[in-house]
Each structure stands twice: as C-alpha cells, then as structure tokens.
Amino acid sequence: MEWLTAEEQAAWRAFLQATYLLEDHLDRQLQRDAGMPHVYYALLSTLSETPGRSMRMTELAERVKITRSRLSHAVSRLEGNGWLRRExxxxxxxGQIAVLTDAGYDKVVETAPGHVQAVRGAIFDRLSAEQTAQLGEIARIIAEGLHGPDGTDVPWLR
Structure with missing residues (x-):
C-alpha cells in the first residue's frame, strides 16, 4: 500500500474540511430561510427539474444519494408540508413515485434565490473564472471515477 504524500494528505484534509463546512453552511442557510435541511431541498429541486416533476422513489434516493429509509422519512415530512405526494x-x-406538488414547486422557486446566493458566496465569489473551470473539471473527474466513465449515475456529467 502506498500512503498519501504530505501534499496529498494536506489536499485531502483541506477537501474534507471544505466539504463539511460547505454542507453545514448550506444546511443552516436552508433551515433559516426555508425551514428545511439541505437534503430536503435537494429532493424538491431534483423533482422540479424532472419531466412531470416526478420520479420513482428508488431512483430519487439514488440520485440524491440517500438511503431508501431516509428518503421515506423525508418524503413523509415533505408530504406533511404539502410539497410532495406519493403515487x-x-x-x-x-413501487412508488414521488411527485412534486404545485406548492412544492412554489417552495423551490421561493427558496432558490437565497440558496444560489449562499452557494455563490461560499464558492464562486471566492474563485476566479479559471479556478471555477478547474473546480468543475476536478469534480467531474472524481465523479466519473466513482460512478464509471459513462456517467449513468451522474446526469450532469452527460
């Protein structure tokens, strides 16, 4: 086994710290502004971008990378808010299908500007255009390595 070099170890730790801090930052922003955790917003926004605003529950869990049991709990909460329904x-x-309701779509539209502002402030306002391109390229390479070169599990790679 080959251990990480000091440079690789530093890069790895910086990457982990940045991802933990970013997830916490986005979660706090969405809780404060929309009353939901980041994962709930990810579910709603994913459905808002799909044809018919609906998707099989198993596919939705895979797309957002959460367990089916966690998805079921989240969908129950989102149903309680009137933002989703199961069919x-x-x-x-x-099988079941998660369907974004009109109220859920309105919640995404209402929440998106603040979320985009939080993402922009945390990432893109701090990077140059060249660094943004590098970040995108690095993220795609990592995702392809984890999901395979065809990107079947990563729709934004296609």
Whole structure:
C-alpha cells in the first residue's frame, strides 16, 4: 500500500474540511430561510427539474444519494408540508413515485434565490473564472471515477 504524500494528505484534509463546512453552511442557510435541511431541498429541486416533476422513489434516493429509509422519512415530512405526494407506480405495484406538488414547486422557486446566493458566496465569489473551470473539471473527474466513465449515475456529467 502506498500512503498519501504530505501534499496529498494536506489536499485531502483541506477537501474534507471544505466539504463539511460547505454542507453545514448550506444546511443552516436552508433551515433559516426555508425551514428545511439541505437534503430536503435537494429532493424538491431534483423533482422540479424532472419531466412531470416526478420520479420513482428508488431512483430519487439514488440520485440524491440517500438511503431508501431516509428518503421515506423525508418524503413523509415533505408530504406533511404539502410539497410532495406519493403515487403508486403503474408498472410496479410495489413501487412508488414521488411527485412534486404545485406548492412544492412554489417552495423551490421561493427558496432558490437565497440558496444560489449562499452557494455563490461560499464558492464562486471566492474563485476566479479559471479556478471555477478547474473546480468543475476536478469534480467531474472524481465523479466519473466513482460512478464509471459513462456517467449513468451522474446526469450532469452527460
């Protein structure tokens, strides 16, 4: 086994610290401004960008990278707010489809500007255009390595 070099170790630790801090920053912003954690916003925004604003629950869990049980809990909460509803899957009796309601779509539209501002302030306002391009390239390379070169699990790579 080859250990990380001192430079690799420093880069790895900086990457971890930045990702932890970013997730915490976005979670706090969304809790404060929209009354929901970041993962709930990710579910709503993902559905807002899909045809029919709906997706099979298993696919949604995979897309947002959460367990099915965590997704079920989140969907129950989002249903309680009137932002989502579950429907039976017509092609599979055991399957369910998560559907973004009009109220849920309105919540995404209402929440998006503050979220974009938080992302911009935390990342893009601090980077040059060249660094932004490098960040995108590095993130794509890492994602491709984790999901395979065809990017089937990563729709934004296609």
């Amino acid at each position: 039976s899957c017509p092609s599979d009796r055991r």
